[in-house]
Amino acid sequence: MSYKLFIPGPVEVSEKTYKAMTTPIFGHRSKDFVKLVEEVMPRLKQLFYTNDPVFLSTSSSWGVMEGAIRNVVKKGVLNCCNGAFSDKWFDVSKRCGKEAGALVAEWGKPVDPEALEKELSTNKYDAVTIIHNETSTGTMSDISALSEVLKKFPDVVSIVDTVSSFSALPIKKDELGIDVMVTGCQKALAIPPGLSFCSVSDKAMKRAETVEGRGYYFDFLEFKKFYDKNQTPSTPIISLIYALRSKLDDIFEEGVENRYARHLENNRIVRQWGYAHGFELFPEEKYGSVSLNCFKNNLDVDLPGLLDELKKRFAMVFNGGYGKIKGKTFRISNMGDETPETMKELLDNIDQILPAYIGKAKQA
Ligand SMILES: Cc1ncc(COP(=O)(O)O)c(C=O)c1O
Incomplete structure (x- = not known):
């Protein structure tokens, strides 16, 4: 049925998108794959409002959300918790073996900029996670106000989840100064699940270079090495990249x-x-x-x-x-x-x- x-x-997927997924695939080290990435990347970066690299990850969003923790947290991470997904991110940080603190707000309340500033002033953290749009409660935090606070803490790497807001409204990564911005494909992009995106600033890349235990699959350095060749570190979900190309055509049309x-x-x-x-x-x-x-x-x-x-x-x-x-x-x-x-x-x-x-x- x-x-x-x-x-x-996941949201409704159009016939056109499903059809795009049936395009015959090719090897991910072929020139054809490079061409496909060249076709999607500039428009994807436009939607991120960024000049930073955008990594294509064959995983759901949790892959790059966990990956971001593994890549940039050295001293400790402050997880802003105001719903089911942000609460879970705190748990994930601890499971990654990181020093983690929670800035807790009641479900349905946004992340409070003043409370964020107070907590970051303790100097306990070198990274922070924020969920822009807490899908569990339908609550959207004021990312502009939060980013003004983050700008006062240049040693803190910001990780922002835009999983359920990306492409539904403008989120100007570079202007806001977001270091790591993650999203998935099965929400406002209306693509079947399995592909996620992670755009990483120079500051976050430099941090990653100094962090031990980044693992392999979500290692930012691996992603970057292949991003520079318009490729991905391992075999990607090519059918969904076709779906993405088709969806980007729709969006810009x-x-x-x-x-x-x-x-x-x-x-x-x-x-x-x-x-x-x-x-x-x-x-x-x-x-x-x-x-x-x-x-x-x-x-x-x-x-x-x-x-x-x-x-x-x-x-x-x-x-x-x-x-x-x-x-x-x-x-x-x-x-x-x-x-x-x-x-x-x-x-x-x-x-x-x-x-x-x-x-x-x-x-x-
Ligand atoms: C805000 C937010 N973050 C993260 C996730 C996790 O995404 P996924 O299940 O695709 O890994 C979701 C899923 O609904 C979400 O809404």
């Missing part, structure tokens, strides 16, 4: 600014729909994500029941909450190729069945 995905990743505006409009439509039904946004409105909406389930909707019927009757799915707020929240993604029309179609379908599920949530 196939159904349309409005979960916050639509126009990046138009794409950002479309995401914003999709997001607004869903948010207004939620408010009109009496749902409250989980984060404070001004920190609400532009790529998804996370609403409180304050109407006690039987989410499993609703989701089941939506899938059976309309072949569509959204998400019934993540981690410790599963059931207490729900999330609707507006990423990728969705349009105001497709968002309205989803919402109309939900409206047809929603009344029967309101007030029917089973208490855990």
Whole structure:
């Protein structure tokens, strides 16, 4: 059975993208592969707003998120924790054997610039991780304000996860001074999972040169050696790089600014729909994500029941909450190729069945 995905990743993949993936492959040391990388790289860098290298990693985002920790942390890493993915990054840092500290904010709250400055002033850290858009709570931190703080700490390497915000709004890596910016392909880029991206500044590369235990698969120095030849260190997921090439064609044909505006409009439509039904946004409105909406389930909707019927009757799915707020929240993604029309179609379908599920949530 196939159904349309409005979960916050992976998202719906277009026929065109699927078709691009069936292009016959070639060897990753061939001139044809070099040509393919030459075709995607300038446009990918444009989306990162960077002149730094962008490494292509055959892994999901966690690969390069863990890799970044292994490459740049010497003294200690401060993990900004305000949701499921950022909390997990703290755990991953410790599992990598690093000295790690957590700057904890309540789920649904953004990373606080003042608290960040105070914590970095302790001089305990030479790296920091921030999730720009906490997908678990639909909360987007103010990356400009945070980057102003980071600029006061030139010895700290910043690692920013833009997994669920990249290409949904501009995130100007070089201007913001982000050292390591990571993202994946299955969110706003609307490509099937398996390819992730990591753009690394000179400062972060220099740090990596001095760090022991970087391993091999995610070693920035290995990535850079092959990046300079328009290759990858090991056999990459070539089919997804074809998908990326096709998606970059789509993005630049639509126009990046138009794409950002479309995401914003999709997001607004869903948010207004939620408010009109009496749902409250989980984060404070001004920190609400532009790529998804996370609403409180304050109407006690039987989410499993609703989701089941939506899938059976309309072949569509959204998400019934993540981690410790599963059931207490729900999330609707507006990423990728969705349009105001497709968002309205989803919402109309939900409206047809929603009344029967309101007030029917089973208490855990
Ligand atoms: C903000 C964020 N970071 C990291 C991840 C992990 O990505 P992956 O499962 O593709 O490794 C996700 C996945 O949803 C995410 O939303």
